[in-house]
Amino acid sequence: MPSEHRRGLLPEKYFRWRSGEITRLEAFCDVVFGFALTLLVVSLEVPRNYEELMAAMRGFVPFAICFAQLVMIWRAHYVFSRRYGLEDSYTVFLNVTLLFVVLFYVYPLKFVFTLLFLQITGAAPPGSLDNLQASVVMRIYAVGFASVFILFLLMYAHAYKLRRELNLSPVEELETRNAAQENAVLALIAVAAFFVAFRRPDWSGWTYALIGPALTLHGTLFGKRVRLLAEKTRVE
Numbered sequence: 001m002p003s004e005h006r007r008g009l010l011p012e013k014y015f016r017w018r019s020g021e022i023t024r025l026e027a028f029c030d031v032v033f034g035f036a037l038t039l040l041v042v043s044l045e046v047p048r049n050y051e052e053l054m055a056a057m058r059g060f061v062p063f064a065i066c067f068a069q070l071v072m073i074w075r076a077h078y079v080f081s082r083r084y085g086l087e088d089s090y091t092v093f094l095n096v097t098l099l100f101v102v103l104f105y106v107y108p109l110k111f112v113f114t115l116l117f118l119q120i121t122g123a124a125p126p127g128s129l130d131n132l133q134a135s136v137v138m139r140i141y142a143v144g145f146a147s148v149f150i151l152f153l154l155m156y157a158h159a160y161k162l163r164r165e166l167n168l169s170p171v172e173e174l175e176t177r178n179a180a181q182e183n184a185v186l187a188l189i190a191v192a193a194f195f196v197a198f199r200r201p202d203w204s205g206w207t208y209a210l211i212g213p214a215l216t217l218h219g220t221l222f223g224k225r226v227r228l229l230a231e232k233t234r235v236e
Contacts, residue, residue: 012083014171014230019085025095026081032099033074039106040066058121062113069109073102076152080179084159084166091158098151105144112141116205131201138197138204145208146190149183156180171230178222185214 019026040063047053077098115128115137129137159166160176168176193207 012079014226015083015175016169016172017082017085018166019082023081023085023087025087025092026078029077029081029095029099030074033070033077033102036102036106037067037070039103040070040110058117059114062110062117065113066106066109070102070106073148080152080155080159084162086159086162091155094151094155094158098148101144101147101151105148108137108141108144112137112205134201135197135204138201139194142190142194142197142204146187146194149186149190153180153183153187156183169233171226171233174222174226174229178218178226181222182215182218185218186211189214 047056077095118128156176156179160173160180163173163176189207189210192210193204196207197204
């Protein structure tokens with residue numbers, strides 16, 4: 001029995017998951033995501049004194065933020081895989097490229113949030129980054145962030161192209177378009193942050209604060225359309 005139909009597990013309300021057992025591609029992706037998480041570990045050595053313990057604890061908050069971002073990406077990949085169960089050559093190519101980007105993304109991700117936390121707590125060494133270096137770092141981060149969600153956008157566009165082969169319902173087609181739009185919004189915000197970083201790298205990070213309002217607005221508007229279409233389809 002497919003995992004999404006087992007007792008105690010809730011599938012999506014308006015989407016029938018088409019993937020069955022875990023495939024080799026999904027298993028490989030999970031291994032790579034797990035490896036990426038291990039790269040975030042502050043230190044592999046056990047602290048030997050109080051100073052080393054405090055240094056390790058200062059890395060806990062940046063680690064938690066980076067961990068949450070990688071889990072968010074893994075979750076998005078999991079939902080896509082479960083929804084469509086695609087394993088054609090183009091989907092495999094996009095998946096492998098995503099894994100490559102995620103592994104590249106780990107170190108800029110950790111560096112940005114570690115430095116940000118040190119600056120907030122006043123523990124950052126003076127002159128750790130000049131304006132040019134900060135601009136380069138924020139642009140690297142923006143490229144990684146945008147690349148991840150452009151790849152998800154391409155995945156959903158490909159699934160929508162195969163909507164007849166996948167036998168998607170009208171509601172599922174709308175959900176697929178909504179997911180593609182959400183990923184496009186995330187990628188566009190990263191592109192905006194990239195260009196802001198040229199002039200004001202200190203403002204570039206604040207550009208990502210647009211994600212919450214943008215996705216909330218998108219979810220409110222288009223989520224309502226999904227519910228209305230689902231109710232209309234049910235009545236018919």
